Amino acid sequence: MAEAISKTPEAGAPKRAPAGRPAGKRRRKLAGIFDPIEPRTYMIIALLSFAVLFFGWWVAAEIDLAKDIFLPSPADVWNRGVELAKDGTLWADVKVSFVRITIGFLISTAIALPIGIAIGTYRLAEAAIEPPVDFIRYMPAVAFLPLTIVWVGVDESQKWLIIFIGTFFQQVLLVMDNVKRVPREYVDISHTLGMRDHSVLRKVVLPAAAPAIWDTLRITLGWAWTWLVIAELVAASDGLGHRIIVAQRYFQTDTIFVGILVIGLLGLIMDQIMKYTGKRIFRWAE
């Protein structure tokens, strides 16, 4: 780069070297706005910051910053996790929670997709549906907990309902936005090719919006975990959230830690799977 510059001297223009620095030898900046960094550097920094977090936790526990009952050591948590895994409790909880979030999320998605697509494409549908959805979206899903229990009791469907209330309204609006961002020109050109609206929607608008919609699902799935755990904390007899609330009653802080970490890990795994799958399906969008 520096060489290329020195080889093409600008005719007539006096060359000016920045003061205090030899001309043509710029130090690479590490932290300018939007400056790229090596993927390896990124990885190392990311791993380091995890290490620092973990180390901080370990030190805090070692020096007894707080009593074990408030802050268990990493070793305690690990042992507790192994124990719960060995006696099968952990797997049973993971399975129950996983099934709940899957069903709740699928129900929400199955209804949100067509509605979001409809109001993203047709202004009439938007006028009818968008304002109330936008309104309900601002009602905290948590505040619906008592209502859901009154409505459907405390069985599985109540968990699905909470996940649904927390996820659905966001999904509808995000999908609407995804569809609206499809370039107008794609629709215009399709019309000039003699296509009718319904096939433009199916063959052009949907595929064009698909990668963005996939991202919406990925993001809302992350949020759905929150609603699942809340539902399980309040009224459940199994699941990771339930495990956490029971552990609290008996001051088993290490179990709480195990629960939180496992939920985080599961969320991360599902997110990475979605991300990878999306990249595979929508290679063209790179």
Add this chain to the structure above:
Amino acid sequence: MSEAKLSVSGVRKVFEGRAGEVVALDGVDFEIAEKEFVTVIGTSGCGKSTMLSIIAGLEEESEGEVLVNGEPVHGPGRDRGVVFQSYTLFPWMTAQKNVEFALHGTKGERADIAREHLELVGLEGFADAYPSQLSGGMRQRIAIARALSYKPEVLLMDEPFGALDAQTRQLMQELLTRIWEEHRLTVMFVTHDIDEAVFLSDRVLVMTARPGRIKEDIRVGVERPRTFEVLSTPEFFEYKSRLLEAVREESLKTATEQLAVR
């Protein structure tokens, strides 16, 4: 009159803006004969693109009439092919599939027809490439191939090379001229680039500043076949300066108007 492939008469277009009505087009009249290459040129905001949208059937005229082969235009249709300035290839389809997409309902081997047209624009080697892997110029060539593939009566081009760099634009103009000279299509081309207009066209229509009307109709007598060498002929310069003057008058009008408003 009946010979005209495309006939535009008394077209007026009024937009309802926040600040009241805006008259974009006010009585546009012109005709394009079969196998004629006509460019519409004008300052930005003169309504030339609106005119093209109306002919394409994507927008509706407030008054007046557009006829293709003597038939009034109602909405978009396959008798008119359109190439836009923005990249309108579908990014999830390969070049080949993009062209094939335009051939739905066409008799014969769609794949073969698509391939022929990719060949026509010199991109047969990129049939399996996705748009994101292609340069802007290549994408526009495929867009042209797509618009030609289903053999529309009239080809409408809205500043198709406007987003390309100067060198690529020149190459695209030569390519389009070569294709046109071989296949003789009826083309309405919109641009604000005067060199482009002279180089490509049989006739150049100059539009007035808003509200747009046809101000001048200039037949370009530069001989065909045209290659880039015509760009430096005195003849070319003559047409260029004539158009430059006509367009400049209108730009000045717009400029003084804008200054007056401030």
